[in-house]
């Protein structure tokens with residue numbers, strides 16, 4: 062039943078000359094505060110008076126109403142008890158319309174019926190299990206597809222919103238999510254959605270917050286639903302769902318469904334729910350205060366706690382803006398499933414139960430209970446830890462709750478007593494072996510050089526420069542994440558890192574390419590979350606561990622300007638690495654790149670490798686290599702390169718989530734490789750591709766300049782693989798065959814040149830088509846492809862890297878003049894005359910320089926940037942000579958007086974200048 066909220070106490074007309082009546086009028090003019098609004102129930106029809114003056118709304122337990130033309134005729138369509146409830150819910154939600162149905166899922170079902178076949182939904186990847194089950198039904202029976210995204214990042218919605226191929230009609234959000242308590246910026250997401258699709262309906266499941274703590278309609282969302290079974294009723298003695306909205310058209314559709322299917326809430330349950338809502342504010346105040354206490358208690362013991370009431374929570378600032386309190390649900394990890402099971406089984410006061418919002422405290426393991434309907438592989442892909450314990454805190458005495466939990470933690474062996482002398486025993490967390498690895502991301506090193514970690518130390522090398530190349534994936538991107546072989550080579554666009562000592566106990570990171578700089582007081586970094594010095598040549602970081610999410614959360618709080626997401630990711634990765642090294646030297650790191658950032662050429666891997674090597678050398682974990690006898694001699698030992706690679710992989714994980722490792726491997730080793738990651742017990746493999754004798758294959762790189770995000774694109778493919786294995790797995794198998802064929806074509810000593818190039822072009826076309834089927838294509842990439850196909854060029858092009866925009870790679874037939882040094886290291890990126898509309902036939906020669914230039918001009922005229930670079934060059938490098946001997950060359954090529962690394966020069970030189978300087982300077986030792 063529609064209802065309009067409003068002030069319960071209209072301003073009386075009062076004489077301004079009478080201060081008493083003016084004051085009293087002003088007092089009465091104030092709208093009631095939330096707790097008062099909850100406790101006072103008005104009749105939806107002010108003219109109607111209960112004949113007996115009942116002070117509680119009666120239960121009209123009747124299916125039918127007598128007579129014709131009355132307000133009610135049949136309870137499926139409307140009932141006075143339900144109308145009272147709906148009016149009350151609308152009032153406390155500050156909504157124009159409210160409806161009460163038989164459960165929270167019933168509410169979502171009613172909302173979903175606003176959609177039609179072919180519509181698409183964007184939803185969180187951390188959604189309530191029951192909602193996911195219904196979404197699965199819609200997919201199979203309603204022709205409605207759902208895309209799951211990371212709702213903590215409003216940008217992750219854009220690839221779907223911005224692509225006309227996606228018919229996004231609804232966005233489904235929860236904040237905080239259940240059970241990971243992640244925060245979605247409802248206000249910003251609603252803004253982003255409306256910017257791209259003004260008709261898309263933004264729906265919020267507000268059950269965790271209730272209208273007391275959050276009112277998403279006021280934040281620009283369209284429909285809000287709550288499971289009334291939870292906080293609204295508060296006693297777990299009824300099932301209900303409520304829906305609120307302001308838009309009349311949506312309200313009409315919602316009412317139509319409720320009336321048609323008959324899932325309006327029964328009179329008796331409406332009565333119970335109305336009674337529950339009266340105490341909503343009171344209950345939540347107490348439950349929330351208890352939850353804060355429990356969260357602090359667990360965090361203090363060293364458990365990883367997810368709760369937006371803790372200062373360390375990553376989304377706290379956003380949550381504080383969109384909600385009035387952190388609520389009363391929290392979750393924590395023990396690091397071990399068996400320990401978690403023992404804790405849950407040992408509590409007495411905390412009841413083991415699904416659901417939440419009850420006045421009694423509840424404990425559960427979501428993976429075994431509320432989220433058990435989600436496939437384990439999907440749970441893993443969505444980072445839902447199997448050992449997660451969810452606590453739904455009730456109104457009991459906080460100390461009793463702590464005592465019962467503490468007893469369970471002790472009985473489960475999750476904590477031990479270290480001092481019994483005081484009034485209350487002092488406890489210490491017992492970290493299960495699995496947890497230590499999981500949380501630190503590293504194997505603990507008994508003989509690590511932790512002695513240096515007590516205070517600010519000195520860098521072993523006061524000043525040094527490192528560099529690392531970007532990469533181009535020729536075949537197999539995305540599929541490589543799932544264990545398929547990919548073929549990639551280093552390109553000669555590089556990232557440079559300058560590390561300089563200082564003596565003020567501070568650490569600075571300067572990222573001029575991103576307009577970002579920040580300084581930290583080293584002592585105030587979260588050292589207690591790490592085992593410093595756990596990285597050494599002997600053990601290295603444990604390559605298959607995910608980064609410690611809690612540490613990342615703590616690090617996220619270190620940034621002054623959270624808006625610069627790219628820079629914050631890069632800085633987070635930098636601090637993450639710094640914290641795991643033995644010494645704590647005061648230093649300034651400045652990082653510059655000649656690579657386009659976020660364009661698919663591996664700028665993040667080049668950054669990670671340059672920073673990782675600078676840290677390892679300047680901290681003395683790796684000894685500086687001896688100068689190379691000649692520039693072409695690889696002088697970095699393989700184990701040293703392996704440590705740089707695995708350390709950098711960790712930074713890549715911080716930036717990307719679940720990278721395959723191909724980018725950092727190429728950025729470390731250089732050359733060209735066939736790379737296969739380790740999956741499901743099968744070993745990984747990196748095979749260096751030895752080019753055959755003869756001319757190098759040439760490639761042209763074109764940047765569409767369409768922004769995209771590797772993390773979201775990789776997650777999108779992973780999700781489709783889980784949800785549509787019959788479609789995706791055959792594509793991955795086919796990409797494996799493409800990579801194998803490309804490897805053979807690149808290295809075959811017998812294949813004629815024309816045949817080799819034709820085969821590569823054929824494979825490029827095929828691989829691109831598969832990438833489009835994986836869902837990572839983009840219109841701008843197709844524009845590049847159709848341009849390069851045009852006559853007189855007629856060349857084959859595919860996307861490279863994560864796709865969704867970014868760069869394309871075009872295979873270029875040979876020029877007239879043969880390359881003088883035909884190594885793989887000279888797989889030049891340039892541009893052939895080929896047969897009219899055929900991409901399969903190449904002449905053995907002469908795709909002239911003029912043709913290449915004209916192609917590049919045509920591409921730039923279409924708004925694209927092209928890059929001329931060679932493929933297969935050197936890997937990461939460290940500059941060994943004394944810093945004073947190093948000069949930077951100006952754009953004109955002349956040597957400048959000022960030495961590099963002078964930070965200012967380093968900051969200001971263009972990427973090309975840095976590249977020229979690096980080429981010109983002697984002393985690089987490279988992998």
Ligand SMILES: Nc1ncnc2c1ncn2[C@@H]1O[C@H](COP(=O)(O)OP(=O)(O)O)[C@@H](O)[C@H]1O
Pocket residue numbers: 556572574575626627628630631632652653654657658659660661662663664665666668716717769770771772862863
């Ligand atoms: N020069 C740089 N300075 C700072 N951070 C960088 C630089 N280059 C790359 N990064 C980091 O890498 C991220 C780009 O990664 P990604 O989106 O995968 O693009 P790419 O395909 O270029 O690797 C940036 O958001 C930033 O965090």
Ligand SMILES: C[C@@](O)(CCOP(=O)(O)O)CC(=O)O
Pocket residue numbers: 534537538539540541542660661662663664665719720721722723724771775861862863864867
């Ligand atoms: C899509 C993928 O295969 C390559 C990503 O490359 P880039 O971040 O777009 O440069 C992901 C990976 O291998 O980690």
